[in-house]
Structure formats: C-alpha cells, structure tokens
Amino acid sequence: MRIRTAAPLVLAAATALAGSLLTSAPASAAPHQGGLHLGKIQYDSPGKDTRTNTSLIAEYVDVHNSGRSAVQLKGYRLKDDTGYTYTFPGFTVAAGKTVRIHTGKGKNAGAHVYWNRGSYVWNNTGDKARLIKPSGALLDSCSWGKGTGVKVCH
Incomplete structure (x- = not known):
C-alpha cells in the first residue's frame, strides 16, 4: 500500500x-548578447547652425559597446542617408563604454573621435544613421524626423 x-x-x-x-x-x-549599437545622436547642434568648428563638434553620434569585451572598430563605418561616411581608424571601445564621433575637427583622444568635416552631416529635418561592419554588413541603424535635435536610439 x-x-x-x-x-x-x-x-x-x-x-x-x-x-x-x-x-x-x-x-x-x-544570456544578454550585447554588442555595438548606436546610442545618442545630436543631429542638430545647439544654437544657430553657424558652421563654426564649435558648432560642428556639437553635432555627434555615440556608439556604445554593451558587450562583455572590447571591440576594435578599425574599418567600421558610420554613414548617413546622403552617403557621407566616417571610417573608424584603429580605435578600441572597451566593454560597457561609448565612443563619440564628432562631425567637426579635432584630435582623437579618449572616448572622442573627429570626422574632421567643415560642414554638417546629419539633417535636422530627418536622416538615418547606419553603423556598418568592415564586411559591409549593417550592424545597426537609427532614423529620425524633424524633432528636438537629439535622438536616443537605444
């Protein structure tokens, strides 16, 4: 029983x-499968668009590494709808860190790199940022319309 x-x-x-x-x-x-992705985009620099380097530097895109290991960005590209393209030089972004790509001119240092352009890239009325792997594969994209001048993608 x-x-x-x-x-x-x-x-x-x-x-x-x-x-x-x-x-x-x-x-x-x-488990969390983090990696590179677009973060904050300041597509309309604060104030008037004067084309001064100060204004151009205030236009930027953040690329964040939410992965568990550092990523070498050499050969990665950042591209807009018009075709303007920034190609990363040898630059490593640590795990959990962000690199900021400024449109204007400057010296790459720390977490800041510079496109060294004399004119704006990102359209204030709407555009699309694309992060492209060295192989040519699209890794991430983020678009916006007319807005506040800032887009937080992830």
Missing part, C-alpha cells in the same frame, strides 16, 4: 521540480 501512495507523491514532487527548473532555464539559457 505504501508504495502505491508514495508513487503519486514522488511523481508530483518530480513534476514540480522539473517545472521549476523549466521556468528558470530561459533566464540562464539566454
């Missing part, structure tokens, strides 16, 4: 345990 009454209890306990394991499995089975 005991065996017959214990068997359903053991089966119920095993089913409950298996059910709890199954419900917790997706969280551990699908």
